[in-house]
Amino acid sequence: MFLTFVTFLPLLGAFALAFIPKENEGTIKQAALGVALVDFVLSLGLWMGFDNSTHAMQFEFSTSWIGAWGVNYHVGIDGISLLLYVMTTFLTAFSILVSWNVKKHVKEYMMAMLALGTGMLGVFIALDLFLFYVFWEFQLVPMYIIIGVWGGPRRIYAAVKFFLYTAVGSLLMLVAIIWIYFVVEDATGVFTTDLIFITKHLDVDLGTQKWLWMAFFLAFAIKVPMFPFHTWLPDAHVEAPTAGSVILAGVLLKMGTYGFLRFNLPLFPHASYEFIPFIATLSVIGIVYGALVAMVQEDLKKLVAYSSVSHLGFVMLGIFALNEYGLQGALLQNLNHGISTGALFFLVGVIYDRRHTRLIKEFGGVTNYMPKFAICFMIVTLSSIGLPGMNGFIGEFLILLGMFQVNKMYAAGAALGVILAACYMLWMFQRVMFMQSNNPENEKLTDLDLREKILIAPMIVLIFWIGLYPKPFLKTFDASVSHLVTIVSPDNFRPGKIGGSHASTKIDKALKKIEKQTHKKSH
Amino acid sequence: MVELEYYLILSGILFSIGVLGVLVRRNAIVVFMCVEIMLNAVNISLIAFDRYNNQHDGQVFSFMVMCVAAAEVSVGLAIVISMYRNKPTINLDEFNLMKW
Amino acid sequence: MLQLAWLIPLIPILGSIVCGLYGLKLGKDKVAKIACGGPILSFLLTLIVLLGFLLLPEGVHVWEQVLFNWIPVADFVVQWGYQIDPLSLVMMLVVSGVGSVIHVYAVGYMYEEYSFYRFFCYFNLFLGAMLILVMGNNFLLMFIGWEGVGCCSYFLIGYYYDKKSACDAGTKAFVVNRVGDFAFILGVLFIFNQFGSIDYTTVFSAAPTTLVYGSETATLICIFLFIGATGKSAQIPLYTWLPDAMEGPTPVSALIHAATMVTAGVYMVARCNVLFALSPLSMNIVAFVGGGTAVFAATIGMAQNDIKRVLAYSTVSQIGYMFLACGVGAYTAAIFHLITHAFFKACLFLGSGSVIHGMHHEQDMRKYGGLKDHFPITHITFLVSTLAIAGIFPLSGFFSKDEILFHALMDGNIILWGMGATGAFLTAFYMFRLVFMTFYGEAKYDLSFHPHEPSKIMTTPLVILAGLAFFGGLLGIPIIHGWHVLHDWLEPVFHVDSQTIIDYSTQHMIAAGHHVPTFEALTHEPSHNVPLEISLMGVSLLIAIGGITAAYFFYIKFPKLPDTVMGGQWGLELVKNKYEVDEHIDEYIVQPTVEGSFYLWKGDAKVVDGAVNGAAAVINWFSKLARPYQSGFVRNYALFMVVGFLAILIMVY
Amino acid sequence: MNMIPAPEIDFVSLAPVLVLSVFAMGVLVLDLFIGKNKTILAYISIIGLFISAMSSFGHADLPVSSFNGAYVVDNVSIFFTFVFAISSALAILLSINYNERVGIKIGEYYALILFCTVGMIVLCSSTDMIMIFLGIEIVSISLYILAGIRRTDQRSNEAALKYFLLGAFASGFLLYGMALVYGATGSTKLAEISSTLVAGGVKSQAILLGGVVLLMIGFGFKIASVPFHMWAPDVYQGAPTPVTAFMAVGPKAAVLAAFFRVFADGLHDVAASWETALMAVAVLSMFVGNLGAIMQTNIKRLLAYSSVSHAGYLLVAIIAKNSLGASSLGFYMLAYAFTTFGAFAIVIILGRKGDENLEIENYSGLGYKHPLLALSMAIFLLSLGGLPPFAGFVGKFYVFSAALKEGYVMLVVIAVLNSVVSFYYYLKVIVYMYMTEQKVEFQPTFSPYALLVVAIAVLGTIQLGIFPGPVIALAQ
Numbered sequence A: 001m002f003l004t005f006v007t008f009l010p011l012l013g014a015f016a017l018a019f020i021p022k023e024n025e026g027t028i029k030q031a032a033l034g035v036a037l038v039d040f041v042l043s044l045g046l047w048m049g050f051d052n053s054t055h056a057m058q059f060e061f062s063t064s065w066i067g068a069w070g071v072n073y074h075v076g077i078d079g080i081s082l083l084l085y086v087m088t089t090f091l092t093a094f095s096i097l098v099s100w101n102v103k104k105h106v107k108e109y110m111m112a113m114l115a116l117g118t119g120m121l122g123v124f125i126a127l128d129l130f131l132f133y134v135f136w137e138f139q140l141v142p143m144y145i146i147i148g149v150w151g152g153p154r155r156i157y158a159a160v161k162f163f164l165y166t167a168v169g170s171l172l173m174l175v176a177i178i179w180i181y182f183v184v185e186d187a188t189g190v191f192t193t194d195l196i197f198i199t200k201h202l203d204v205d206l207g208t209q210k211w212l213w214m215a216f217f218l219a220f221a222i223k224v225p226m227f228p229f230h231t232w233l234p235d236a237h238v239e240a241p242t243a244g245s246v247i248l249a250g251v252l253l254k255m256g257t258y259g260f261l262r263f264n265l266p267l268f269p270h271a272s273y274e275f276i277p278f279i280a281t282l283s284v285i286g287i288v289y290g291a292l293v294a295m296v297q298e299d300l301k302k303l304v305a306y307s308s309v310s311h312l313g314f315v316m317l318g319i320f321a322l323n324e325y326g327l328q329g330a331l332l333q334n335l336n337h338g339i340s341t342g343a344l345f346f347l348v349g350v351i352y353d354r355r356h357t358r359l360i361k362e363f364g365g366v367t368n369y370m371p372k373f374a375i376c377f378m379i380v381t382l383s384s385i386g387l388p389g390m391n392g393f394i395g396e397f398l399i400l401l402g403m404f405q406v407n408k409m410y411a412a413g414a415a416l417g418v419i420l421a422a423c424y425m426l427w428m429f430q431r432v433m434f435m436q437s438n439n440p441e442n443e444k445l446t447d448l449d450l451r452e453k454i455l456i457a458p459m460i461v462l463i464f465w466i467g468l469y470p471k472p473f474l475k476t477f478d479a480s481v482s483h484l485v486t487i488v489s490p491d492n493f494r495p496g497k498i499g500g501s502h503a504s505t506k507i508d509k510a511l512k513k514i515e516k517q518t519h520k521k522s523h
Numbered sequence B: 001m002v003e004l005e006y007y008l009i010l011s012g013i014l015f016s017i018g019v020l021g022v023l024v025r026r027n028a029i030v031v032f033m034c035v036e037i038m039l040n041a042v043n044i045s046l047i048a049f050d051r052y053n054n055q056h057d058g059q060v061f062s063f064m065v066m067c068v069a070a071a072e073v074s075v076g077l078a079i080v081i082s083m084y085r086n087k088p089t090i091n092l093d094e095f096n097l098m099k100w
Numbered sequence C: 001m002l003q004l005a006w007l008i009p010l011i012p013i014l015g016s017i018v019c020g021l022y023g024l025k026l027g028k029d030k031v032a033k034i035a036c037g038g039p040i041l042s043f044l045l046t047l048i049v050l051l052g053f054l055l056l057p058e059g060v061h062v063w064e065q066v067l068f069n070w071i072p073v074a075d076f077v078v079q080w081g082y083q084i085d086p087l088s089l090v091m092m093l094v095v096s097g098v099g100s101v102i103h104v105y106a107v108g109y110m111y112e113e114y115s116f117y118r119f120f121c122y123f124n125l126f127l128g129a130m131l132i133l134v135m136g137n138n139f140l141l142m143f144i145g146w147e148g149v150g151c152c153s154y155f156l157i158g159y160y161y162d163k164k165s166a167c168d169a170g171t172k173a174f175v176v177n178r179v180g181d182f183a184f185i186l187g188v189l190f191i192f193n194q195f196g197s198i199d200y201t202t203v204f205s206a207a208p209t210t211l212v213y214g215s216e217t218a219t220l221i222c223i224f225l226f227i228g229a230t231g232k233s234a235q236i237p238l239y240t241w242l243p244d245a246m247e248g249p250t251p252v253s254a255l256i257h258a259a260t261m262v263t264a265g266v267y268m269v270a271r272c273n274v275l276f277a278l279s280p281l282s283m284n285i286v287a288f289v290g291g292g293t294a295v296f297a298a299t300i301g302m303a304q305n306d307i308k309r310v311l312a313y314s315t316v317s318q319i320g321y322m323f324l325a326c327g328v329g330a331y332t333a334a335i336f337h338l339i340t341h342a343f344f345k346a347c348l349f350l351g352s353g354s355v356i357h358g359m360h361h362e363q364d365m366r367k368y369g370g371l372k373d374h375f376p377i378t379h380i381t382f383l384v385s386t387l388a389i390a391g392i393f394p395l396s397g398f399f400s401k402d403e404i405l406f407h408a409l410m411d412g413n414i415i416l417w418g419m420g421a422t423g424a425f426l427t428a429f430y431m432f433r434l435v436f437m438t439f440y441g442e443a444k445y446d447l448s449f450h451p452h453e454p455s456k457i458m459t460t461p462l463v464i465l466a467g468l469a470f471f472g473g474l475l476g477i478p479i480i481h482g483w484h485v486l487h488d489w490l491e492p493v494f495h496v497d498s499q500t501i502i503d504y505s506t507q508h509m510i511a512a513g514h515h516v517p518t519f520e521a522l523t524h525e526p527s528h529n530v531p532l533e534i535s536l537m538g539v540s541l542l543i544a545i546g547g548i549t550a551a552y553f554f555y556i557k558f559p560k561l562p563d564t565v566m567g568g569q570w571g572l573e574l575v576k577n578k579y580e581v582d583e584h585i586d587e588y589i590v591q592p593t594v595e596g597s598f599y600l601w602k603g604d605a606k607v608v609d610g611a612v613n614g615a616a617a618v619i620n621w622f623s624k625l626a627r628p629y630q631s632g633f634v635r636n637y638a639l640f641m642v643v644g645f646l647a648i649l650i651m652v653y
Numbered sequence D: 001m002n003m004i005p006a007p008e009i010d011f012v013s014l015a016p017v018l019v020l021s022v023f024a025m026g027v028l029v030l031d032l033f034i035g036k037n038k039t040i041l042a043y044i045s046i047i048g049l050f051i052s053a054m055s056s057f058g059h060a061d062l063p064v065s066s067f068n069g070a071y072v073v074d075n076v077s078i079f080f081t082f083v084f085a086i087s088s089a090l091a092i093l094l095s096i097n098y099n100e101r102v103g104i105k106i107g108e109y110y111a112l113i114l115f116c117t118v119g120m121i122v123l124c125s126s127t128d129m130i131m132i133f134l135g136i137e138i139v140s141i142s143l144y145i146l147a148g149i150r151r152t153d154q155r156s157n158e159a160a161l162k163y164f165l166l167g168a169f170a171s172g173f174l175l176y177g178m179a180l181v182y183g184a185t186g187s188t189k190l191a192e193i194s195s196t197l198v199a200g201g202v203k204s205q206a207i208l209l210g211g212v213v214l215l216m217i218g219f220g221f222k223i224a225s226v227p228f229h230m231w232a233p234d235v236y237q238g239a240p241t242p243v244t245a246f247m248a249v250g251p252k253a254a255v256l257a258a259f260f261r262v263f264a265d266g267l268h269d270v271a272a273s274w275e276t277a278l279m280a281v282a283v284l285s286m287f288v289g290n291l292g293a294i295m296q297t298n299i300k301r302l303l304a305y306s307s308v309s310h311a312g313y314l315l316v317a318i319i320a321k322n323s324l325g326a327s328s329l330g331f332y333m334l335a336y337a338f339t340t341f342g343a344f345a346i347v348i349i350l351g352r353k354g355d356e357n358l359e360i361e362n363y364s365g366l367g368y369k370h371p372l373l374a375l376s377m378a379i380f381l382l383s384l385g386g387l388p389p390f391a392g393f394v395g396k397f398y399v400f401s402a403a404l405k406e407g408y409v410m411l412v413v414i415a416v417l418n419s420v421v422s423f424y425y426y427l428k429v430i431v432y433m434y435m436t437e438q439k440v441e442f443q444p445t446f447s448p449y450a451l452l453v454v455a456i457a458v459l460g461t462i463q464l465g466i467f468p469g470p471v472i473a474l475a476q
Helices: A002-018 A025-048 A079-101 A106-125 A129-138 A140-150 A155-188 A195-201 A206-223 A232-239 A242-267 A269-274 A276-295 A300-319 A324-355 A371-384 A391-406 A408-433 A440-444 A450-468 A471-488 A502-522 B004-024 B028-052 B057-086 C002-026 C028-054 C086-109 C116-135 C139-157 C164-195 C200-209 C216-232 C241-247 C250-259 C261-271 C273-277 C280-302 C307-327 C331-358 C376-390 C396-410 C414-439 C456-475 C485-494 C498-512 C530-557 C561-566 C570-576 C578-629 C634-652 D011-033 D039-055 D075-102 D108-125 D129-147 D154-185 D190-199 D205-222 D231-238 D241-266 D268-295 D299-320 D323-350 D371-385 D391-405 D409-435 D448-466 D469-475
Strands: A058-066 A071-077 C063-073 C076-084 D064-066 D071-073
Touching: A002 A025, A002 A058, A002 A071, A002 A106, A025 A079, A025 A106, A058 A129, A058 D469, A071 A079, A071 A106, A071 A129, A079 A106, A079 A242, A079 A324, A079 A450, A079 A471, A106 A129, A106 A140, A106 A242, A129 A140, A129 A155, A129 A195, A129 D391, A140 A155, A140 A242, A140 D409, A155 A195, A155 A206, A155 A232, A155 C578, A155 D391, A155 D409, A195 A242, A206 A242, A206 A269, A232 A242, A232 A300, A242 A269, A242 A300, A242 A324, A242 A471, A269 A276, A269 A471, A276 A300, A276 A391, A276 A408, A276 C578, A300 A324, A300 A391, A300 A408, A324 A371, A324 A391, A324 A440, A324 A450, A324 A471, A324 C063, A371 A391, A371 A408, A371 A450, A391 A408, A391 A450, A391 C063, A391 C164, A408 C164, A471 C063, B004 B028, B004 C634, B004 D154, B028 B057, B028 D154, B057 D129, B057 D154, C002 C028, C002 C063, C002 C076, C002 C116, C028 C086, C028 C116, C063 C139, C076 C086, C076 C116, C076 C139, C086 C116, C086 C250, C086 C261, C086 C331, C086 C456, C086 C485, C116 C139, C116 C250, C116 C261, C139 C164, C139 C216, C139 C241, C139 C250, C139 C261, C164 C200, C164 C216, C164 C241, C200 C273, C200 C498, C216 C261, C216 C273, C216 C280, C241 C250, C241 C307, C250 C261, C250 C307, C250 C331, C261 C273, C261 C307, C261 C331, C261 C485, C273 C280, C280 C307, C280 C414, C280 C570, C280 C578, C307 C331, C307 C396, C307 C414, C331 C376, C331 C396, C331 C456, C331 C485, C376 C396, C376 C414, C376 C456, C376 C530, C396 C414, C396 C456, C396 C530, C414 C530, C530 C561, C570 C578, C578 D268, C578 D409, C634 D154, C634 D205, C634 D268, D011 D039, D011 D064, D011 D071, D011 D108, D039 D075, D039 D108, D071 D075, D071 D108, D075 D108, D075 D241, D075 D323, D075 D448, D075 D469, D108 D129, D108 D241, D129 D154, D129 D205, D129 D241, D154 D190, D154 D205, D154 D231, D190 D241, D190 D268, D205 D241, D205 D268, D231 D241, D231 D299, D241 D268, D241 D299, D241 D323, D268 D299, D268 D409, D299 D323, D299 D391, D299 D409, D323 D371, D323 D391, D323 D448, D323 D469, D371 D391, D371 D409, D371 D448, D391 D409, D391 D448
Parallel strands: none
Antiparallel strands: A058 A071, C063 C076, D064 D071
């Protein structure tokens, strides 16, 4: 129930805002920020109350929703979703403060932001396919509005593209969901869309698994976005307002990777196993391709956008290593990317607010005029290229470690991305921050103001925290990930076991393992 | 003894004539009369089937059809007239304000 | 006492943070105190730790201090722990010791700078990272230091960030290092794959019974690690960044690009000696790359006119020596040379620094000449260090270099020795060329201004380092057994349990059906052939003197000679242009990548995105196409109905 | 000379029809005695609708079949009766103000709507082809008049004419189809027909199939499915807006119910022969409807084309041929009723005397001038597109699951992709409302009735979207 409250609080806030007259924008902003912050604090409470030792869902709440179809309102949170959830509340508050100076339609903007918050949070807690789909589609609308109304010159094109592109994938996923619904009904005689139940009882042959897997894959791969489904991202990022980009990079992309973890892997373990080469290839291409393309971008935001393609490639690679290093690395990298890239977009936004351009060639020698900004920018840049001691490194290393166990060549290919990251990031940094300012406009630049300092500080703290002491985060993932690993481990579907009731045995095995672990812990 | 087929063929031919009329004629009234031909063609086949199945549904049906046809006539003519008031013509090709 | 170890890297880092955050408010003098206080403090702590280590019971050669579990994932658990053993102690002493001295010098050198504090923020940070590098007890922690120092060097090279050349140099250094790090990472991944751990102790103790002698895996691991080393230590093929790195302020060049960071590769290879012992092939590669670099860089050094570039190339070539030593298994010699080199090369850089300082940042030696009277102290110290590097008895360089040459011949082969010898000759030549052009001959600078010796704060470090450069050799006097302190000290680290390796590998090979090789690289005893050793010393001494005299003839006796003899020779041109390596890399690697990426980007818009927009376009096209059929004529509509009817009819029948 | 046995009359089953007819005639009569203001008639009609809807619960245990199986009362028919009652009531509410605005001062208007509703109820509960034919004709004839009720307006006339001629033409086909099926099976009652088919007692397969095809065309025309849809855009545009809304929902639903009864119940056994054709029709309807809508600049035409594509989705439910299909039809139509009436209500509100204001560009900036109107419009459009958590989504989900249960994967995939295309033009309207600067001054005519309709529609859309459970339970 508490979880539900935390999830829907922003939406309530949005409704509340509706009753504040649009003239007094100050009140609206403060109210919105207040709601978001409260929500963030509450979500921290969730983290405090979270029990690392079990993979089971926590703060679980389930009640019948559409009885006739066996659709439940079933929410819960586990190690995989918890931190994404917390990050979402955090970034919501963050981006509301980021967009403090939004000019037009402040009220609508804040309402959209809060509504978006609920949509995103819902995606991470839904444990019912139907419910998940509802949230998954619902959060499209506010984002579409945010891009389309407060975006840049080509905002409408970008917004519509974002909406339709995502919709294509998710609607095919809907077909798969209904299909699963009937498959499970045939197998068990129960009409339900409850994820936990389905995970236990879904038991289809490899061929079907592959089809269903593909349907889910499309939905999530577009969201991630994986090469070659990435082209909506640069447009969306470039046109979106700063806060939009932050959310987009910080949370929306994570929904894709989360989807893979929550659905593709547990529901279709065998198919996932079979598709490892496919995903790994795409990811490696994405990593290198994204990096190379990022290198030649002229627009800062585009550069960061393409770098996201590269980073998310890492995450996907980690997920489909299907071992604990890879998965934990991927989960951590999710957070890292959210923090680093979120901060990057914010910083780009900072100079954009001052100069109203993002073209790299317009800048140069900015350090002279914005030293504090320069330091923050440098730290964030380094974290995004995975400097050891900062957050990025740990994720990337774990991912490489995981993939290396599976296939050395993929790992090597991905590691190339580490070199290229240094190239495009540092080159960009040099051209923007260093050297002589060739443009008198830059001399008018003023350094970070208090609000901006307040915004960037937590990001930097997190960067070093995760970099130097990631244990709290990794521990959160631990149980759930090891459980997931047991599910997808290939010995669950050795030839001959397929078509048998391997699903249930799988679960039992997993349970035993977890029990053993908890036993150890207790001693 | 006339075979059922003959009636069916007859009604088929009549029906086709009606359809063709609708397709080729421009005069609203004429087009509408062609539709009436179609309906009556159907009546023929109804009666024929009825006779050869020796039931009564067919006849009932054909009565119904006649009533409906009558009703349609009244409405149709009314529409044509009110149309004529606004635009003194009954050439269908004159009526395409709305397209695409 | 050992418990204090964790403070050693922490103090400079804290210093750096303080300087970075409050530097401007504190003012230069406070910053200077803090900045120098840190390193000196950690040097003292190192001494204390050393004392504590000496007090350890007999036979205990390693002491680990684990602070916390850094990355715990399943069975992959990386500790944040420091390992105190002879090797790391030596490195710590060198780093913190030389580091402190150079910090003091830097205070004087950088005093006029506005962003004084920024410099020391980076400088301290570097020291901390370097200490982590040498103290870490696992590969990943080493990697933190490894990239940390790289990052600081990036900052410091680009210290004058408004100079494009400086920024380019910085970025170049970082990226080239990244190439090395890429290999390093792969190496570490391989190691974890093999040993299921990346702690030194576990890996090195398990290695003899895990990897087969000369096996592919062993070789791959070593090769990858070594590529990493070449990146950090500026060896062929990744050496190009170091000369450019001279864009940084001179103290930086002295500390980072001469004394400490660039030798990290040597430390790493020495640290992994067990692994390298398992792969003779990679040993040879190390040796030859080292030797090759030694000669190659030296030749370039002969023809450079920028005083710092000469020193840079000499650094490259000296590190080449160290790798040569590692390659032939003479790790002691390598570390020995590492130490002495730290002394004299630091001194040389600082000396050049004070010259540049005094000459108003003029770096071209052709504009010097006859400066010995203006820079008495600098001159003397510089001369001492030069003699040391040239390898003149009894200065430090003599012993260390000579030991390397000796081992090159005994454990390696005549070719390696040849390389070493040539390198020695060239070194002597270009170093004295430098000295002569700078301090002797007639003055070539415009006499309007008067060069002046820098203040005490800068000269004192020079003296200290010169002294070390003079006496440093006493650490390891060869021939007389037992006098080689360093050798005995490092013995536990470099002791390889050959017998286990041989046994394990032999049975494994027999099992696998391979033929068992002769493990000669492991078996043969480093012979103590005293007369040969002495004669070799003589030879190398002669070589050095030969080099010096050559330089004397060219640059003092007949100053015209170089141009008349060599002027316009293609060889000279080639060397002057550093074999045009940079140009080629730029032409064949950098440019194509950038252009390629550009086309990729265009392709991304045209093809990948084109597909997406294309779909939309097709839909629009269709909808335009469909429009006219909605003509508004009743007859058309009826016609369509009939057509539809017929179509369906056909479909049904 | 044997007599035709007169069947006993089941008044309980007929109650809704009778009640409504009485009210309709009452309205006709009353019209003579009241003055210019016809609002009172509207109230009476609504009351009538309410009573008749209530009176459909006459029977305790369902289904009840009467008149020798010519007429049936089951869940489906009751549910549809409610859909009709609601939609007709909404239509009447919309009309009250609109008629004054455009000068429709005819009391028969409401009577016609009621008669039309009678026809719909008959249509959705009859299981005999004769009854079905009568139902369709009652509906159609009233609609012909309603479409042309603005006698002075040329577009209205043209709409009426086109609808009338083509409608009659289509009824011809329908009738011929019925005749042939009757001839082939020897009965007009769906139950007997299907039993004959099961028993294989068909006289001539050829005639039967011919009949099936003709029926398909007749029904296809009434629900405006491709290629029999072409009247729809013109008629929707020309007819008075409330009538457009009305005919987009009620009659379509009724015909679909009949369509389902005839094909999925009556002709279930020969499904193999008509299935493919119907799929083709469905897919074509989706494509043509969506493609047509993309280009439109007139909101009414846009909605017309979108209704064509919706006909496509609905046919999917018929193709499914299972009980899920029937109930999903009902639910979908209810959801569709709310969203469509809501949308048209806003269209009416944004119009004003002398200017219908139907160009979509003119909606620019609505979102900030009249946020609530724009918001509700957005909700309706997104619901039409099938986006959760709105009614349209649940309806689509329902229909698609019906089809997937029978394994029509490709069909559903096509439908799904089509709904992506449909998003494109629904979003276009939203783009105008929120993302472009205001072009023209808005002079909306806020009438309490229209606003009431909007409110009801919004509530319905969201209610059915978020808590569809009870309604689904009813529909099943």
